[in-house]
Amino acid sequence: MAAEKDKVHKPISSVGKLRKKPDTSVGGQASSLRNLEATDTLSLLNNPYLKATHRDFPHWQLEGRVYFVTFSAYDRIIFPDAQRKTILDAVKHWNRTRIKLHQAVVMPDHVHALIEPKDGENLFKVLHSVKSFSANKVNKALGRSGHLWQPESFDRIVRNREDYLQKWDYIRNNPVKEKLCATPEDYRWLYEDIVLFKCSLEGCPPTE
16 A cells, blocks of 8 residues: 555644654663553643644644544445445555554444554555555545545544553443444454554563
8 A cells, every 4th residue: 555645734833843753772672651651632742852833623642642543534435344344444544554443443434443554654555555555445435426425534642541541442432322232243344453442551571
């Protein structure tokens, strides 16, 4: 999947430019649970490594953090089963190369995900690539053209451990809440990485 040119996001001048964080890894794994390090909005705004951009919604980037992401179908198009698989495959495409995909669910007209970009990766460019690729595939399969996705995604930095658990439960139970299945395990378009889940909450052992 080739990443396409991302739309320009207007910088918020009061927030510093993104700078490289010091290396805190041990043997290829994070030495602390910094992806869920407790923070709040004011602390994020004062973080010298934060990069903030703005379109209709604010978008914040901070390396090493997990994001709760939502993007929705244009005009609430309903995706048939086969297209939900296509979209989930597109969301998983960059996993382990550009992102760590903790969790994702493709609902009939929107997607939720917990995504941790790898150091140096831009979340918005990854999402643009996913949305562009899946739009081309789904439109072709359905014999349609034009927008498939709303132009802007919602993204939020996960603030702490409790926030992560709340978002995890929300994503996995969304199909049950909408009466699409009896249990999360019954829903075919749910992806969960239990290893990443445990590492984020408990820490990962160093690797060779």
